[in-house]
Amino acid sequence: MLPTRLEIIPTQGVIPAVLAKVPTSTTLTVTCLPHHGVERTMETAVALAGHGFTVVPHLAARAIGSREQLARLIRSAAGAGIAEIFAIGGDTAVPAGPYSSSESLMREIVELSGRTIKLGVAGYPEGHPSISRLQLMESLQAKAELADHVVTQMCFSVPTIAEYIAGLRSEGVLLPVWAGVAGSAPRTKLVFLATKIGVGSSLRFITGKGALGRQLLSGSRYQPGALIRDLTSLPKPPDGIHLYTFNALDAVDSRP
Numbered sequence: 001m002l003p004t005r006l007e008i009i010p011t012q013g014v015i016p017a018v019l020a021k022v023p024t025s026t027t028l029t030v031t032c033l034p035h036h037g038v039e040r041t042m043e044t045a046v047a048l049a050g051h052g053f054t055v056v057p058h059l060a061a062r063a064i065g066s067r068e069q070l071a072r073l074i075r076s077a078a079g080a081g082i083a084e085i086f087a088i089g090g091d092t093a094v095p096a097g098p099y100s101s102s103e104s105l106m107r108e109i110v111e112l113s114g115r116t117i118k119l120g121v122a123g124y125p126e127g128h129p130s131i132s133r134l135q136l137m138e139s140l141q142a143k144a145e146l147a148d149h150v151v152t153q154m155c156f157s158v159p160t161i162a163e164y165i166a167g168l169r170s171e172g173v174l175l176p177v178w179a180g181v182a183g184s185a186p187r188t189k190l191v192f193l194a195t196k197i198g199v200g201s202s203l204r205f206i207t208g209k210g211a212l213g214r215q216l217l218s219g220s221r222y223q224p225g226a227l228i229r230d231l232t233s234l235p236k237p238p239d240g241i242h243l244y245t246f247n248a249l250d251a252v253d254s255r256p
């Protein structure tokens, strides 16, 4: 069985929900959305670390206002025993401060923390709506020396994920890859979110005529079990599963 991490959204009430439903042996990652800001992510991460979870806050480069703010965030993380951060560019249209991409954020984190903090970066098996594949690969190659692993954008296709991992290897990116998988969610919500975050091909995949599309349309709730099983059986499986829970923690099959 592949190691699994759960991504949660720092909404009101998420901490009691996690405490009630998720064992503390689980690694949680806390997303960072433009309308929430980075402070909320870090406060939630610090609180959960205080309850004994291993926590990975996401920091969105474009949402950080200043170097001082970043230094404070890093100090809070270190003070709570947080040893890893997921570095992402972020969906904020205009950068709030000096960091416009995850690479510049990572360079600063390394400078401020002296490489004591592990860093995760995003991977895009189906590309990105506004960044070319070449640019994504070049930026990933530039970040690889600072990163500890790649977490992929959610994807519903096993061959696409397998080809993506093989493609990284052939381009010299040897980092561990965690496959981003949507957790159990109402199909309508997944379609809405996939549109919002720009997972175009995945959206076609889950609404289209393929086997998985039919499977998704056949029930009102998507379940990731079959996808996870098939990823696990690949000749070269991903290093882990990153489950986007959408805070539907009741539906999470909590595995270590």
Ligand SMILES: NC(=O)C1=CN([C@@H]2O[C@H](COP(=O)(O)OP(=O)(O)OC[C@H]3O[C@@H](n4cnc5c(N)ncnc54)[C@H](O)[C@@H]3O)[C@@H](O)[C@H]2O)C=CC1
Binding pocket: 061, 087, 088, 089, 090, 091, 100, 101, 102, 103, 122, 123, 128, 130, 131, 135, 136, 139, 152, 153
């Ligand atoms: N995969 C995930 O979990 C998440 C993805 N995102 C989205 O992914 C974007 C990229 O984030 P990272 O992978 O950290 O990339 P990044 O910040 O490392 O940027 C990759 C490359 O694309 C350029 N770039 C960034 N945003 C662009 C845009 N909107 N239009 C054109 N070029 C752009 C950068 O200058 C860089 O060369 C975010 O800005 C956001 O839209 C946001 C949150 C989570």
Ligand SMILES: Nc1nc(=O)c2c([nH]1)NC[C@@H]1CN(c3ccc(C(=O)N[C@@H](CCC(=O)O)C(=O)O)cc3)CN21
Binding pocket: 009, 011, 031, 032, 033, 091, 153, 154, 193, 196, 197, 198, 244, 246
């Ligand atoms: N472009 C992009 N931005 C992201 O923030 C993002 C990605 N891609 N890819 C992977 C994950 C998945 N993400 C998300 C983003 C939003 C919800 C979500 O449920 N949004 C609710 C609002 C939540 C709230 O603010 O209370 C929604 O209804 O949009 C879930 C996962 C974050 N990540």
